[in-house]
Amino acid sequence: MFVMKHLSHFSFWMLGILICQVSFAQQSYDPLALFNPFFYTHNGNVYRSADGSPGPQYWQNRADYEIHATLSEKDTTIRGEVTIRYRNNSPDSLGFLWLQLDQNLFSPDSRGAATTPVGGDRFDVKGFKRGGYHIHQVSITYHGKKQTVQPIISDTRMQIRLDQPIRPKGDSITIQVNYDFAIPEYGADRMGRLYTRNGVVYEIAQWYPRMEVYDDVMGWNTLPYMGLGEFYCEYGNFDYYITAPADMIVVGSGDLMNPEQVLTRTEIDRLQKARQSDSTIMIIREDEVGKPDTRPVHTGTLTWHFRMLNTRDVSWAASRAFIWDAARVNLPSGRKAIAMSAYPVESAGRDAYGRSTEYLKHSIEIYSKAYFEYPWNSAVSVAGVALGMEYPGIIFCRHDLHNGQLWDDITHEIGHNWFPMIVGSNERRYMWQDEGFNTFINEYSTRMFNHGEYYNANERLALYMAREMQREQDPLMTPPEAMSLNEYGLYYSKTALALDILRNWVLGPDRFDYAFRTYIQRWAFKHPQPEDFFRTMENAGGEDLGWFWKEWFYTTWTLDQAVDTVVYVNNNPAQGCYITISNLQQMALPVLIQIQESNGQSHFLQLPVEIWQRGGKWTFFYPTTSQVRSVVLDPDDQFPDVNRSNNQWPR
Known part of the structure; x- marks a missing residue:
């Protein structure tokens, strides 16, 4: 856990503070703009309660999937058939359905391609002429009647218009789609193909048509997939079958259901040993990669069957080039899971993916103990073309990372299994609600892992953010596709700093x-909205925080606290002094103050944010016994103050 610095000093010296006056002189600070009592624009309702919890009539729809897909190396395609059993738990009749066709991002005429900067970017989707889904047939079965339908496809979305609406409160329909798509080599930094000396590493994601979310806030959530904004998915159970060349290893989300058919007896025995070991056990060693005796058959194809329950997505990877290792994960309830890594020989080594499973295992154990127990039975880290991308039970990390960089990538991507895979927020609209929360918990895991092996106590996120917030143009509530490509990193770091300060x-x-x-x-x-988070933190934490949410998430305000004057009572330091401070910009925070006296005494105190409710200047009495040598605001660089030159008296 984090430690609040100087807590004992704060408790002691707050008792000695005598508030004596307030001045209404202002620069650019307006307290009424910040401390407006009408932060929330609506009350709670039966679906989402005013205290931030799901309401007594909260509902969400459900989608269960059965997927059969084949990897064809000859033309680098995926051919598949998905069957979706969709349950309408809403109070509304649904006369049409919307599905996501995310592979259509890679079509040359997609919106994402049209809005990619001419110089490209990290999520570049141009130049893949074969990209996009080919939808061969769509059928629905409703109340026992099956019929073929003609879908309406618009960019990365597909609408199915129904002759009979799906009735509310539990009615269901089955949708079946036959499709194929060509695997992009670089799939917007989320999937793709990596060419290695022993074969291609295929990272396969956004690989089946899947249901859009219908919720109580927006109805159908049909924002197109354009590259940066990620995903919003319904929960359900997944059974999926991957047919691949027999000499490949396939790893995926969830549990492998047919190990006897796709693994050798040696590999099964080694996996069983790994399930009982806190140290990494090799399943396929480096010197075994590509050897015939690592596969139960040597020609043709094998079909791998995976199952994952109560998840919002699944993903997988396949290659002849995989080294494969694993270790046990110990969960707080006593339940055991397994952490695994799959990577090419180019990524092997103690300073690289040789520690991947160790990083993965300990991250899961740390997050499970601190926040919520990891609900699934396995997790796998794959080295490939994607810089870093998360899916339930599987993460893709770049193949050439080492040491602390690899730790950062793994602990971040598996951290996403808490946000948004367990807490299922809408990434397409509110990127900070998953990236920022995850970055915040990554600080905790890095501090905890291996006695802080990669933790740098001298890093000051607030100093970095003070520079970035001066250049910030878009508030965190800006949707990802509208956020400047030079600023989307603020979803991560600004949110994490906000939570650090709040905590x-x-x-x-x-x-x-x-x-x-x-x-x-x-x-x-479930599917929380931002206000569900805000209201929960206020109600469970016992604080009115509308001012905090406004300045951090809805504005680009900055902070500038200053020490103005120190005046001794009757010009006698032994009688105490009056210290005047100012809040010069529109953001306001509590005030952290370090006072040094000439007699060698040093004192730390904290003033609450409420001192700024009536204006931007505040004077308080401090009981000195000798001359004040210095007054320093925010001495440990906790806050993103944009002008630290006025934080000290004397200047």
């Missing part, structure tokens, strides 16, 4: 941790 200096660790865990537990396997 350490506004709520305190105990209240914050309780409220944060309450949010996770309330919304596990």
